[in-house]
Amino acid sequence: MKLIATVHSHFGAMHIKKILSKYNINSQMAPVPRFLSSSCGTCVIFDYEKVFPTENIPDDIEKIVKILDNNKYEILYLAEN
Amino acid sequence: MNTKNEKLSIIIAGLIIGLVAPILVFKGNPVNMGFCIACFIRDTAGGLGLHRAGAVQYIRPEIIGIVLGSLIMALCRKEFNANGGSSPLTRFILGAFVAIGALMFLGCPFRMILRLAGGDLNAVFGLIGFIIGILCGVFFLKKGYSLGKTAKLKLLEGLNFSILQIFVLILLILAPGFIFFSEAGAGPGALHAPIILSLVIGIIVGGIAQRNRVCMVGGIRNVVLYNDWNLLIGFIAIFASALILNNIFQFTVAETLNKSFFKLGFEGQAIAHTDGLWNALGMVLVGFASVLLGGCPLRQLVLAGEGNTDSAITVLGIFAGAAFAHNFALASSGNGPTENGKIAVIAGIIICVIIAIFNTFYKKEK
Numbered sequence: 001m002k003l004i005a006t007v008h009s010h011f012g013a014m015h016i017k018k019i020l021s022k023y024n025i026n027s028q029m030a031p032v033p034r035f036l037s038s039s040c041g042t043c044v045i046f047d048y049e050k051v052f053p054t055e056n057i058p059d060d061i062e063k064i065v066k067i068l069d070n071n072k073y074e075i076l077y078l079a080e081n
Numbered sequence: 082m083n084t085k086n087e088k089l090s091i092i093i094a095g096l097i098i099g100l101v102a103p104i105l106v107f108k109g110n111p112v113n114m115g116f117c118i119a120c121f122i123r124d125t126a127g128g129l130g131l132h133r134a135g136a137v138q139y140i141r142p143e144i145i146g147i148v149l150g151s152l153i154m155a156l157c158r159k160e161f162n163a164n165g166g167s168s169p170l171t172r173f174i175l176g177a178f179v180a181i182g183a184l185m186f187l188g189c190p191f192r193m194i195l196r197l198a199g200g201d202l203n204a205v206f207g208l209i210g211f212i213i214g215i216l217c218g219v220f221f222l223k224k225g226y227s228l229g230k231t232a233k234l235k236l237l238e239g240l241n242f243s244i245l246q247i248f249v250l251i252l253l254i255l256a257p258g259f260i261f262f263s264e265a266g267a268g269p270g271a272l273h274a275p276i277i278l279s280l281v282i283g284i285i286v287g288g289i290a291q292r293n294r295v296c297m298v299g300g301i302r303n304v305v306l307y308n309d310w311n312l313l314i315g316f317i318a319i320f321a322s323a324l325i326l327n328n329i330f331q332f333t334v335a336e337t338l339n340k341s342f343f344k345l346g347f348e349g350q351a352i353a354h355t356d357g358l359w360n361a362l363g364m365v366l367v368g369f370a371s372v373l374l375g376g377c378p379l380r381q382l383v384l385a386g387e388g389n390t391d392s393a394i395t396v397l398g399i400f401a402g403a404a405f406a407h408n409f410a411l412a413s414s415g416n417g418p419t420e421n422g423k424i425a426v427i428a429g430i431i432i433c434v435i436i437a438i439f440n441t442f443y444k445k446e447k
Contacts, residue, residue, distance in 0.1 A: 010306075011227035031303050031311070034087050038160045038387060040294045040376065041310075057229075 002067045003076070005044045006032055012060030013042040019058065020046055035071040088311050095318025101282050101333040103342055105143075107114040112340050113199050113351040116286075117192035118142060118378035119183035120352075122396070123403035123412075124270050125249070128261050131404035136268025138261040139255040141278050143383065146283015147245040147290070151386025152243045152322070162241025165390030168228040171436055175370045176398020176431035177405065179378060182370065184403065184412035185363030185426050187353055188211075189378045190297030190371070193364065194316065196353065198323035200345035203353050203360050210361030214368020215301045221437040222372065228440055231391060239388030242396070250280070257275040258420055269352055287386060294345045295368040298371040311342035318383075352415065359418040359426070363385045373437055 007013045014031045022028045027046035032039055057077055058066070065073040102115030115121055122135075127138030144393045150336065153160040186207045188196060193211060196204035218226075253276065254262050263270030289295070293315060298311035330342040347355050354360070371377050374395055376384065381399070384392035406412040411422040 007229040009227040010222045011225045013419050014225060030307050033293060034090075038155065038158070038162075038291065038294065038301050040139075040296055040380070041307075 001048060003046055003048050003064055004033070004036065004067060004073075006037055006039070006062045007042060007044065007060045008041045008062060009060070013044050014060075015060050016044045016058060020044070030068045034069075036065065036073065073075070085285060088314060091295070091311055091315040092318045092369070095315035096287045096322040097289055098286055098295065098315075098435065099198070099319040099322030099324075100326050101196075101286060102198075102323055103330055103363035105279065105282060106340065107330060107334065107338070108275050108278055109272060109329065110259070110279075111269040111272040111352060112197060112342070113201055114192060114269060115195060115351060116368075117188050118144070118147075118382065119180055119189035119399065119403065120187070120192065122248070122378070122399050123180065123184065125261075126400050126404040127270060128253070129249070129388045130259065130261050134407040135261075135270075136263055137270040137407070139251055139270040139273055140260065141273070142250065142280035143283035143286070144279045144288070145250045145253075146285075147287035147382045148243055148386040150244045150287025150289075151291040152240075152287075152388075153284070154291040156270045156385040160291075161239065163234040163236050163386050163388040163390070164231045164396065165228060165234055165238070165394070166232045167392045168440070169391060171228060171440070172374060172395045173398035173401070174432070175374050175436065176381070176395035176400075177402030179367050179374070179395075180399045180402030181369045181406050181411055181425050181429055182363045182366030183378070184406040185225070185418055185422050186360050186367070187413050188200065189365060191319075191365075191377070191379050194297070194320050195323055196350070198320050199327050199350075200343045201350040201353055202345070202347050203350060203355055203357070204277075206357040206360040207364040211368040212299075212369075213361070214303060214365040215298060215372050216305065216363070217300055217369045217433075218372020218437070219305050221441050222302075225444075226373065226437055226441040227444060228373070229444075230390075231389070233388060234388075235240045238390055241386045242390070242393035263315075282288040287383060290379060290383045294380075295383075296378040299376060299380065301368075302372055303317070304346075305329050308377060309408035332398065332427045354415055354417040356411050356413075356417045359413070359423065362423075362426050362430070363413075363418075366426050366433065369430065369433045369437075373433060373440075428443075437443035 064077040121141035126138035
């Protein structure tokens with residue numbers, strides 16, 4: 001499944017990409033898609049086939065969503081603040 | 082992910098936004114300055130008496146409209162989000178230098194495009210400088226630059242800036258004695274379209290820009306960082322539609338109105354100077370500071386309307402910087418840049434480098 005992590009800053013995206021590469025998960029940084037947010041920041045797009053863990057999420061991350069069809073998405077994780 | 086629709090939407094947005102400047106000039110705004118965020122914030126600062134340059138004092142309804150248009154669109158789309166707290170004072174300072182750089186060049190990135198679409202080739206130097214400034218900012222982004230996380234805030238905190246705009250609009254309409262208006266013939270501040278038209282156009286631009294995330298800086302930044310052309314295509318669409326409408330007006334109504342809508346060349350351009358080096362350096366400062374801020378002045382207004390207080394602080398910084406620019410003789414004129422302005426632009430670039438270094442390599446919280 002294709003997941004997108006939106007982050008607080010470009011630096012945060014770089015950090016997440018680094019963590020994912022440690023686990024051999026391919027990822028790419030890109031502008032946040034419009035349907036996901038009105039922010040024009042950076043997100044990290046990656047493929048992940050297992051059940052997504054919702055613990056120990058780095059605090060750079062705002063939210064993680066699973067991309068569905070027709071610009072729809074399912075929120076897997078949403079930071080408290 | 083449907084990026085095709087996103088691309089089409091931003092092209093349409095760009096085409097619409099490009100039309101507004103020639104229309105505003107047609108209806109009374111200054112020639113070659115139909116719409117400019119930095120100049121209009123400067124005029125508003127003058128209207129409120131923060132500087133006493135008699136030529137540029139008028140509360141511009143376009144600025145108010147952009148904020149309110151963004152607010153309305155964000156509320157309709159349930160995207161209003163009160164947040165802030167990411168290095169506000171640093172943003173204020175960067176905002177002030179955006180104004181100082183823009184008033185060296187005599188225009189924000191938006192006006193730079195509109196000047197190009199009016200045939201003003203001095204803006205080519207501005208564009209070159211703007212790209213160089215963005216590349217400087219991107220260099221630090223790639224090294225890990227960040228002004229820190231934003232936090233959620235109370236609803237009223239996010240609404241304050243928009244409420245302030247309504248208050249300023251009331252001042253413009255009631256025109257009490259303590260509000261300044263440039264006298265007829267005094268300069269660009271005396272030239273303006275009817276209030277209602279300017280306000281409505283501002284609201285339309287604000288709404289469209291919120292919907293499509295129009296950003297002059299983001300366009301070039303995204304191409305460099307991700308090879309993503311979506312925002313830049315919007316930028317090109319603004320240029321194209323403004324160019325076409327300027328030429329239509331030039332060949333139809335220009336003579337009757339005694340106004341020039343398109344004049345190709347360097348010399349004799351309205352509210353512009355021909356010093357290429359300082360046109361470029363002014364926009365280096367604007368591009369660099371805007372990347373560090375995360376968006377151009379138009380984007381900052383839109384984000385402020387969406388409830389982002391960091392952007393509201395940035396706009397207040399632009400406001401203060403514009404007032405300083407006239408109080409301290411930093412702003413250029415048609416005669417060229419001033420010595421004070423040159424010093425301020427160089428100082429601004431150095432301060433941007435310092436801010437970038439500290440927020441890239443030494444950003445551990447104490």
